[in-house]
Amino acid sequence: MTTLSGKKALVLGGSRGIGAAVVERLQADGADTRFTYAGSEAAAHALAEKTGAAAIRADSADRGQTIATVEAAGPLDILVINAGVGLLGDPLEHEPDAIDRMLDVNVRSPYHAIVTAARTMNRGGRIVVIGSVNGDRMPFAGGAxxxxxxxxxxxxxxxxxxDFGAREITVNVVQPGPVDTDMNPAEGPMKDLMHSFMAIKRHAKPAEIAGMVAYLVGPEAAMVTGAMHTIDGGFGA
Ligand code: NDP
Known part of the structure; x- marks a missing residue:
């Protein structure tokens, strides 16, 4: 028996990068896992085939799709919200719609997903949102x-x-620093700048972030809630 056997999990945004590593880890730990994707159909299907997790097309920018997907997947034991957009650059040049879309995916969708999941979530459930060390520290221009x-x-x-502590449901944020994904490739143009802020000067691997998520959704973390868990090679130190 593995740590998460008998648990039902949903990962929002699981087709690539950190989300895909979380899907792999939850499945490996025994959870019955489903995940959403928006654009990366081939990657989503390949991951489903590899892991046995179920892929669901749902755009986190669309409130109705988020709520319907979480409702249909419930009652859940584990909800991991990973879908995120990383729009950087001169704020004077950004289209207002692009900023609002980022707010839809990164903030509004997590809010509505959590409320929807919590309506039916089993006692002792686990909710994890992937934030960023940039929630604490924004050391360069263009990231407001x-x-x-x-x-x-x-x-x-x-x-x-x-709100949900009485049912022993925990809610936590995992805050990565630079992680080697399509959003922030280890050999990308911001590599040297990012590493200059770090004590350990490399991008993390997605599996390292998934390891922290696995702890937070597992049985040992029952008393860990309302907390930010930074995993950033010292970017924020
Ligand atoms: P990627 O861009 O590599 O992958 C993003 C994932 O989120 C994909 O699976 C994508 O699916 C999904 N996604 C994006 N938008 C939507 C949407 N509208 N609806 C559904 N799914 C969506 O990103 P990372 O893996 O790097 O990042 C994952 C999370 O980690 C994000 O929240 C990001 O902000 C955060 N983070 C990343 C860091 C990094 O350095 N990489 C550092 C700190 C935090 P699809 O392709 O199918 O649309």
């Missing part, structure tokens, strides 16, 4: 919008931890 969305998750998690 992104940092705003990741800071918002902190207040959300603290509040929901209070």
């Amino acid at each position: 919008g992104y940092a705003m969305t990741k800071s918002a998750l902190q207040g959300m998690a603290r509040g929901f931890a209070r």
